[in-house]
Amino acid sequence: MLAWLAFLPFALIRSENLAESDTFWQVRTGLLTIAEGRIPSVDPFSWTVSGKPWTLNSWAFNVVLGFSYEAAGLVGVALICACFVAVIGGLVLLLARRLGAAPVLSAWVLLIGVPLLTLFLSARPQLVDYIAVLALVMFLQRLVEVPKPVWPLIAIAVLTTLWVNLHAGALLGVAIVGASALLVFLRRSTRSRSGWFLAALLVTMLCSLVNPYGAGLLAQTLQVKSESAVITEWQPFNPADPLQLVMFAIGLLGLGVAARRGDPVFTAAIGVAVCGSVAAMRVLPILVLLALPVLAAFASHEVVLRYFASRRRLFFQGATAVLVIAVGLAVFNLPFFGRPDPAHFPRTAIKAIPAGCKLFNEYQLGGLVILERPDVPVSIDSRNDLYGAERVTQSLRVLDGQGDLNEGLSGADCVLVPPATGLARWLNTNPGWVLKSAEPTAELFIRR
Template sequence: MTTSLDPAPPPTTAAPRHRWRDAALLGGALPFVLVALARSTAFAEGDTYWQITTGAEVLARRTTALVEDDSWNAAGTPWHPNSWGYDVLVDLAWRLGGWAGLGWFTVLTVSLVGVAVVVVGRRLGAAAPALAVVSTLAVVPLTAWLSARPQTVSYAALVLLVGLAARVLLGTGRRSALLGAAGLVGLTALWVNLHLAALGGFAAVAGGVGLAVLAGPVRTAVRERRWRDVAGQLVRPAVVVGAVGLGCLASPLGTGIVAAAGHTADESTALIDEWAPLWRAKPVLAMTWVAAALCLAVLVLAWRRAAAADRVPGWLPCWVGAVAVLVIGGVTAARFSPMAVLVALPAVAAVLPAVTPGRVPRLVRRLSWALPVAIGATVVAVALTSPGSFGRPGPLFPTAATVAAIPDGCRVLNEYDEGGLLTLLRGQDGVLVSADGRNDVYGMPALLATERLMDGADGALDTLTAAGVGCLLLTPDRPLVAQAVAAGWAVTARDDARVLLVAP
């Protein structure tokens, strides 16, 4: 059984009496908006802070070829930010609104993910209630991934890219191919300058296009050895993949993007949770992969049922291929699993009526109100209990008073996630950190070495003294804290998350 690459029939227009309901649900994007508000109230993303200072540096120096000068551990190291465009945007949000600006920037970027899911889902024929229910269920494992980080922008771009690639692949005529290719190049070029994760988009599109080609007319032409027809059928798929590949090269790194991505991966696997393979992933990360695998199973089931009726929509093989590539990627690195879930959501919502019993659509319509309302009530409750925390560092970070207590010009041995915050708030005072989340700058050997120091390795205090380190900002249970106190280091500040010690 082969599939047709003819365009899927246009989605039916909802009855006027349902339009107000769809509008109230924001077409299905409401769960993402609510999660965005929750994440902005309980801010827990440490990388955002060094991205703010990086964006300011890019604007000041008018180049993306930078030299590390915020730390004592890697001073003088040349580096290139892998999200320079995003860094500039988050810096502008900080300049315009401070903590509140950072909070609203988070709301905007996370909400854009929901908008992308809705736009593509509606194009595939998914109803707003189905999108609302599927999205609400999906944001449970995705909440940890949705925050003020360049990956969030990548999620929205990836969903749109796969949707546009499928549309161009199913199109007809030279004009649609040229316009579609231009759109793919433009979208990918924008994405790669916001975040180098655009390479993941290339892999997903290539996988989707490849499966669509193998499942479509090319399969029949190969069996019948009609090679001229095969060549003709491959032109448009080659245009789609080539356009996305060309867009990936439209960054200051050019062809160096592949080496840069490989370097980041190499320096991340051993220490960074989201780069961990599935067998080492934390439960919440493994749960995201399971959700992605379930989404893929739903799409495969829908394909089989549609094939049995000889009514496979042309876009379905493309989606199955794209999601499958990302699910496989999630086995080796957890960060690909949320990408797989988000790409799958529009398609899962579209095929939901075909893979569920007849009574389910009525249940979906009811849940489309109940689930977002439940999440909304939770978000409002959180917001009302801590209205002053909007956009501000959450309880996992040291307080402003603790950060302010660091002496000017001090070299600090700090926990990995908070270096960016220290640089943002105290960098102008000459405070230098040991690390700030840029593992590709410091290198895994240096990061592991500082971890050993914090864990009280033999001679740790002597090593720090030789490096000119005069401050420790660590969690109270670090063995080095007890060693420092015994050696006469003074505790000058303390909060629920950190203790600050200054050398005698």
């Protein structure tokens, strides 16, 4: 509990700035869903693909953000996401405790893992994936331990149903349960539990269909992957990236420890996350979160504990210093809590866009425009599965100032792009456009 309380300031610090474009259009979509009492079926936000069929893979999460926004604006959105992060930290510590890890080592392992995870703990439905995977592993372990684990089976059913509606990442849970069932069957000491794991696999498969799109959600998930070729987080694992390499190494170490301990559930879950991370780097945080409890338990060796006891004062002072700094930063940042990151988003320029103006915008800026200026149709935003890889690539070429720019801006009456782009430089010298607003993060141009 003390380790978890020490983690809370880090959850608040991460939620200070909202830096993901997804967050903003998800809030607006949630507000639209609440207002109309139904899930949007076609795109209502752009002028380039207006009316195109749109499948939402996180409709319930959008509604949660919508209610949070109605209650307290973006502060409410940041606060609910900070609560999600706090739950993630709590589940990591709880799993470490169940594996026999010492509290002090669990705390240090979690604090060491926080810097690696910071970039991924943004206000997006992936937070639900992190919580759900950790909870799923906890329930699967109960299938091994409890004589007649009816309640863990029911818990898995409820978890999967909630998960698939909050985010389509629930399909990862099916893979984890399937891999766990296989390892439980192959291990002689747990083979008698195979029936319960097969039941869990059937439950997760059936409950994954309990969503507004049914089995169509699988096709939508595959479409997201195919249409995200130019998106960084969907790229395969890159060992040349130091952050990715460290995270992957931690995952492999956790996999080795889990296999050596003979733990079929953690071995299966981490193994699935390793395969997922190779295919797409966005799975790396799940890999690290699953590995942390295993590594905390592994580190809780008598020799290590004696060393910590002999250096108790040193570690206490170090932990106190880290915690004081974290609390200080959290308190200092409270006045800015929930703001769109000023290093990425030009709020003044967005306010200056004429009403109803068809906007050509940079990819990351579309989300905040959708939230703050729903009267302004955007050209593109981070719903890359809706726009398709070809349209996203063409938008990036225009942004770089390549090709026929007059043709690229056809249909647009306003442009909102970063000042360092090739398009911004071209517009500054083009008599057909006038600069209306300029900020370090973006310039707004109006067609004459």
